Amino acid sequence: xxxxxxxxxxxxxxxxxxxxxxxGALTLLIGIIIxxxxxxxxxxxxxxxxxxEQTLTFNGKVINGNLITFIILQMLIVHIPLLVALVTGDxxxxxxxxxxxxxxxxxxxxxxxxxxxxxxxGALYTLFLTLWLGLMALGLSHLIFGSGDLxxxxxxxxxxxxxxxxxxxxxxxxxxxFLSLLTVSSLSICLSTFxxxxxxxxxxxxxxxxLFTIIGTLDVTVxxxxxxxxxxxxxxxxxxxxxxxxxxxxxxxxxxxxLVHNVIxxxxxxxxxxxxxxxS
Amino acid sequence: xxxxxxxxxxxxxxxxxxxxxxxxVSFSVQRGDVFGFLxxxxxxxxxxxxxxxxxxxxxxxxxSLFGKSFKNERKEILSKIGSIIEKPDxxxxxxAEKNLEIFARISGASVSKMEIQExxxxxxxxxxxxxxxxxxxxxxxxxxxIAQTLLHKPDLIILDEPTTGLDPQGIIEIRNLILRLxxxxxxxxxxxxxxxxxxxxxxxxxxxxxxxKTIIEGSVSELLNSQELVVRLETDNIEATQxxxxxxxxxxxxxxxxxxxxxxxxxxxxxxxxxxxxxENNIGVMAIEPxxxxxxxxxxxxxx
Numbered sequence: 001x002x003x004x005x006x007x008x009x010x011x012x013x014x015x016x017x018x019x020x021x022x023x024g025a026l027t028l029l030i031g032i033i034i035x036x037x038x039x040x041x042x043x044x045x046x047x048x049x050x051x052x053e054q055t056l057t058f059n060g061k062v063i064n065g066n067l068i069t070f071i072i073l074q075m076l077i078v079h080i081p082l083l084v085a086l087v088t089g090d091x092x093x094x095x096x097x098x099x100x101x102x103x104x105x106x107x108x109x110x111x112x113x114x115x116x117x118x119x120x121x122g123a124l125y126t127l128f129l130t131l132w133l134g135l136m137a138l139g140l141s142h143l144i145f146g147s148g149d150l151x152x153x154x155x156x157x158x159x160x161x162x163x164x165x166x167x168x169x170x171x172x173x174x175x176x177x178f179l180s181l182l183t184v185s186s187l188s189i190c191l192s193t194f195x196x197x198x199x200x201x202x203x204x205x206x207x208x209x210x211l212f213t214i215i216g217t218l219d220v221t222v223x224x225x226x227x228x229x230x231x232x233x234x235x236x237x238x239x240x241x242x243x244x245x246x247x248x249x250x251x252x253x254x255x256x257x258x259l260v261h262n263v264i265x266x267x268x269x270x271x272x273x274x275x276x277x278x279x280s
Numbered sequence: 281x282x283x284x285x286x287x288x289x290x291x292x293x294x295x296x297x298x299x300x301x302x303x304x305v306s307f308s309v310q311r312g313d314v315f316g317f318l319x320x321x322x323x324x325x326x327x328x329x330x331x332x333x334x335x336x337x338x339x340x341x342x343x344s345l346f347g348k349s350f351k352n353e354r355k356e357i358l359s360k361i362g363s364i365i366e367k368p369d370x371x372x373x374x375x376a377e378k379n380l381e382i383f384a385r386i387s388g389a390s391v392s393k394m395e396i397q398e399x400x401x402x403x404x405x406x407x408x409x410x411x412x413x414x415x416x417x418x419x420x421x422x423x424x425x426i427a428q429t430l431l432h433k434p435d436l437i438i439l440d441e442p443t444t445g446l447d448p449q450g451i452i453e454i455r456n457l458i459l460r461l462x463x464x465x466x467x468x469x470x471x472x473x474x475x476x477x478x479x480x481x482x483x484x485x486x487x488x489x490x491x492x493k494t495i496i497e498g499s500v501s502e503l504l505n506s507q508e509l510v511v512r513l514e515t516d517n518i519e520a521t522q523x524x525x526x527x528x529x530x531x532x533x534x535x536x537x538x539x540x541x542x543x544x545x546x547x548x549x550x551x552x553x554x555x556x557x558x559x560e561n562n563i564g565v566m567a568i569e570p571x572x573x574x575x576x577x578x579x580x581x582x583x584x
Contacts, residue, residue, distance in 0.1 A: 001386060011378070015374055017373070098370075098371070098372070100370065100371060103369065103383060103428070104386075105335055106333045106334075106358060106361070107358060107383065107387060107388070108355040108358040108359035277337065279335075
């Protein structure tokens with residue numbers, strides 16, 4: 001029954017116009033970034049590397065597919081949570097608003113299975129969105145700019161990664177980025193369990209991300225103890241794969257914290273939905 | 281098997297915050313019954329029906345369906361029930377056929393595409409299967425709701441206000457559908473409705489609830505036959521009519537309605553005598569119309 005309802009959920013997601021909004025927006029934004037880099041990429045990169053040019057000489061193609069993909073990821077990974085929440089925040093509350101939740105809850109399927117099938121469908125949609133971002137960014141930028149070594153600027157300085165040492169980092173980076181987005185998906189489905197319309201969970205998800213991000217960036221001692229446990233602190237962990245050496249211990253910790261958040265959100269949703277009186 | 285109890289509700293109560301929606305509701309439904317579930321707005325009908333379908337957990341009382349309780353055998357119970365609660369809501373962005381496929385997939389029974397098409401034909405939507413539900417009228421959604429209810433061939437059908445918001449044509453269509461289910465498929469049907477005439481026409485047993493409590497439960501014919509008949513008389517001399525009735529039928533109660541009509545509460549066996557009396561006294565009788573019995577019974581019961 002779980003598989004059957006997961007299939008149902010996927011049919012519903014694929015039939016909703018809003019599901020294609022994220023894919024369309026990503027495609028458009030990737031296109032705009034690639035166009036901008038093609039037209040004015042040299043001056044943008046020169047502006048960033050200017051401070052190093054007195055001590056370092058850059059040879060070869062600095063602007064290449066790997067750099068453009070990194071820039072795209074850096075710019076878009078912040079906005080994708082909204083595109084994810086737009087679909088997943090509607091999965092349960094949208095049914096309540098439409099009234100179909102009554103029909104669903106009177107079928108011989110347990111409420112736990114209803115919630116789990118929505119989580120699985122939400123996860124598949126999030127995976128598809130992450131893959132779309134990755135394949136479009138890597139494919140298009142390599143097609144237009146070709147390949148080359150990747151120069152990454154971080155707080156410690158610059159890291160130069162050789163061309164043949166990059167693809168696995170993108171693979172691992174996308175996997176962690178997917179886990180971060182999955183946490184957003186789980187949060188919005190969790191909020192969706194307690195709402196009767198889809199706007200509330202979508203706005204609330206974004207508000208929570210914004211609030212936690214602000215807490216994470218504030219240099220206030222009071223927040224220091226909670227910062228490591230906020231899921232937003234770990235949403236940029238994908239970037240750690242582009243450090244040299246890769247801080248695997250800190251990435252592992254981020255993965256654990258994100259997984260724990262997912263489990264908590266799923267459990268809260270299941271308990272909440274099982275106890276909920278369906279009055280809509 | 282006809283005496284098998286399909287639904288048994290005992291001392292059901294449910295409170296939302298400080299509002300007691302249901303205080304003490306008890307009734308039972310036997311196999312093959314078309315059971316009318318009556319009550320004024322806010323009586324607790326929908327809350328009770330939602331408890332019957334495990335949409336709402338009752339605070340107190342017992343609900344058993346097919347002799348089983350939701351605690352242990354929820355899936356098994358729900359696989360035998362088809363229901364429409366208040367109004368049938370569907371995925372507006374999907375076609376009628378896709379909607380039925382979605383609900384069939386989780387109905388616990390194997391339903392083929394051909395059976396879905398047959399069901400659409402049964403409810404008169406055979407040519408609208410590929411159309412998106414967002415273009416459907418309320419009546420069409422109600423019919424699709426009934427199709428969804430019957431897809432997995434349930435033993436028990438629960439219809440909560442199935443004719444709400446329908447035009448007279450739609451009401452007749454739904455009534456005929458329910459009658460077909462009763463006559464052709466011998467289903468057990470629980471029908472909650474404001475349309476008292478619908479219950480009177482279709483149901484064999486009923487319960488009336490008010491302010492969250494069971495007021496009366498029993499056979500429709502027995503409950504209504506124990507009451508006097510109310511007939512509306514239209515004559516060419518209403519004052520003389522009233523005087524004649526008061527002189528000759530001491531047990532009858534009259535209520536003047538207008539300058540040419542009055543209601544008479546009288547035993548049904550005395551109606552021919554009443555008619556003869558008026559004719560013999562040269563009073564022109566334009567109409568003798570029995571009023572809906574259930575309507576009067578319902579109002580009397582609720583007011584008492």
